[in-house]
Amino acid sequence: MILQKTNNIQNTLNNRLSVQVSLNGLSFLVTNPESETPVFFIEKALDRSTTPEELLMDIEATMFKNDILNEAFAEVAVVYSTPVYSLVPTSLFDETKASEYLKFNSKILANDYMAHDVIEEHDITVVYVPFMNINNFFFDKYGSFSYYHSITIMLKAILEKEKYSLPKMYLHFQKNTFDCIVLKNGELQLCNSYTYKTPEDFIYYTLFCMEQLHLDPENIPVILCGEIEKEDDNFKIAYTYIRNLEFMDSNFTSIKNLGNDRPHNHFILKNTL
Numbered sequence: 001m002i003l004q005k006t007n008n009i010q011n012t013l014n015n016r017l018s019v020q021v022s023l024n025g026l027s028f029l030v031t032n033p034e035s036e037t038p039v040f041f042i043e044k045a046l047d048r049s050t051t052p053e054e055l056l057m058d059i060e061a062t063m064f065k066n067d068i069l070n071e072a073f074a075e076v077a078v079v080y081s082t083p084v085y086s087l088v089p090t091s092l093f094d095e096t097k098a099s100e101y102l103k104f105n106s107k108i109l110a111n112d113y114m115a116h117d118v119i120e121e122h123d124i125t126v127v128y129v130p131f132m133n134i135n136n137f138f139f140d141k142y143g144s145f146s147y148y149h150s151i152t153i154m155l156k157a158i159l160e161k162e163k164y165s166l167p168k169m170y171l172h173f174q175k176n177t178f179d180c181i182v183l184k185n186g187e188l189q190l191c192n193s194y195t196y197k198t199p200e201d202f203i204y205y206t207l208f209c210m211e212q213l214h215l216d217p218e219n220i221p222v223i224l225c226g227e228i229e230k231e232d233d234n235f236k237i238a239y240t241y242i243r244n245l246e247f248m249d250s251n252f253t254s255i256k257n258l259g260n261d262r263p264h265n266h267f268i269l270k271n272t273l
Contacts, residue, residue, distance in 0.1 A: 015039055017073045017142075018272040019059075020150065021134060022081035023049040024175040026058055029269045030068060031255060033075075040068050041258045045175065052131040059134065063141075076145035077272050078130075078138055081174060083193050084108065085128035085149050090118055093125040101127045117152040122159050122188065126152045150268045151179060151191065157252055157271040162186055167215055170248075171206065172267060173226035173234065178202060180209050189213060199237040207241060217242045224248065225264040 020027040030040040044062060063069040086101045098114035108129060117126045128149040138145050158170055165185050172179040182190040194205045210217050225248040228234055239245055250263035253270035
């Protein structure tokens with residue numbers, strides 16, 4: 001989705017700003033589009049799930065402390081990493097019924113604003129609820145900007161690159177949540193997100209997905225990205241049950257590294273804009 005308005009402020013920079021927003025944290029990334037290199041990166045983890053109102057206060061505080069975030073940018077994108085979303089075939093999507101697609105598996109309020117992203121080449125529409133107080137803040141701050149759901153970013157990046165014919169699973173980790181995507185013949189078989197507290201929770205959901213899709217954990221390639229490392233308990237328990245584990249490589253992102261991170265870390269931010 002795109003919010004637009006006329007803004008007479010001349011951009012003093014060609015840099016781009018990407019902001020990832022979740023109920024568990026915030027990330028800000030400034031990149032140079034010509035070199036595809038990070039100019040500035042900061043992230044803030046939150047100890048507990050918070051509200052959109054509290055999130056906006058954290059955004060304002062972070063921007064107040066970092067002058068570069070108060071410059072004008074050539075492009076601005078905001079990505080919402082929330083569990084409230086649903087995938088609909090674009091050929092069947094009716095914008096006037098957007099809330100209908102969400103209400104059966106998510107708790108939504110009568111005054112929630114429904115947004116949607118379209119992945120045209122794969123007939124996928126992602127319906128979700130953005131935080132309008134945060135949208136309004138960025139609209140007032142920067143003028144025109146784009147916003148998306150994180151699952152849109154992830155699906156676009158993976159579907160564009162993945163041509164493997166046999167089933168393959170992607171697991172994307174964030175704090176207390178993970179996304180599970182399964183592809184076969186370059187087409188989407190499953191896309192869902194799960195909240196978990198323990199490694200046992202995570203592996204239960206993952207093996208259940210495999211069971212429902214008749215996938216063999218001894219053979220299916222499982223690609224890991226996001227907040228996970230070999231030393232983590234999530235990786236260790238996954239390797240107990242799944243033999244073909246690997247981390248996502250740099251071929252899936254144009255921005256290779258943010259500081260000292262690894263290619264599979266910060267996958268959403270690296271593919272935004």
